[in-house]
Amino acid sequence: MKKLKERWEIHKNWQLIFPFLGIVGLGYSAYRLSSLFLQDYHIALNIALAIGIFFLLLKLVLFIFKKLEKKWDFTYRWELISIFIVFALTGSSSVFVGKPIIKFMGITKENLPSFAYWVLYILIGFIFYQILLVAIGWLFGQYKFFWNFEKKMLSRLGLKRFVE
Known part of the structure; x- marks a missing residue:
């Protein structure tokens, strides 16, 4: 030990x-x-x-x-494990949260072409992923790391003005 x-x-x-x-x-x-x-x-x-x-x-x-x-910038090696756990939980949670939102909006495979449905599904999941990443990162004590990670990711997507 x-x-x-x-x-x-x-x-x-x-x-x-x-x-x-x-x-x-x-x-x-x-x-x-x-x-x-x-x-x-x-x-x-x-x-x-x-x-x-x-x-x-x-x-x-x-x-x-x-x-x-x-x-990556972190203080202790054990923090790297917590960062990976946050990524895993966020990926699963974004799908879990995104499905009911899509159903609530009336988006189904039956009323949209398959391609359009999956594009919207991925887009909505991506939006919730960004929000949940910072929130779950905060719960695991890694807010600073994930906020910096988020700013870098959004600036690479050309959305830098939304995080300033």
Whole structure:
């Protein structure tokens, strides 16, 4: 445990929640992926494949962490895990929030061409993603990082005047 705390620069026990949530999320993702590949097979085979996928994903995530450590501005390494958790929650939440909004507006696949429906669906999801990114980032104590990230993203889209 001491080695884990040193590696991720954890100074208080509550900060251990981020590596724990990261490992649980990675394990869940690995199991879901193995279930996609082996839908009708025995549970033991599914779990064995999930363990293999888990370690591959772990290697990938740690590689990405090393690359982003140099690029992103944060104080402690454990914050990087919380940033990834915020991105994951925001992506899922924007879809969860966007679907009822689209239904409320009367936008369905039946009353619009398929292409128009998906363009509107993605546009509405993108708008909610931007709002939720800052809000969920604030809940995880990463408001400054996500507000700067948001300003940079919107300025690249030519919408800089909306964040000044």
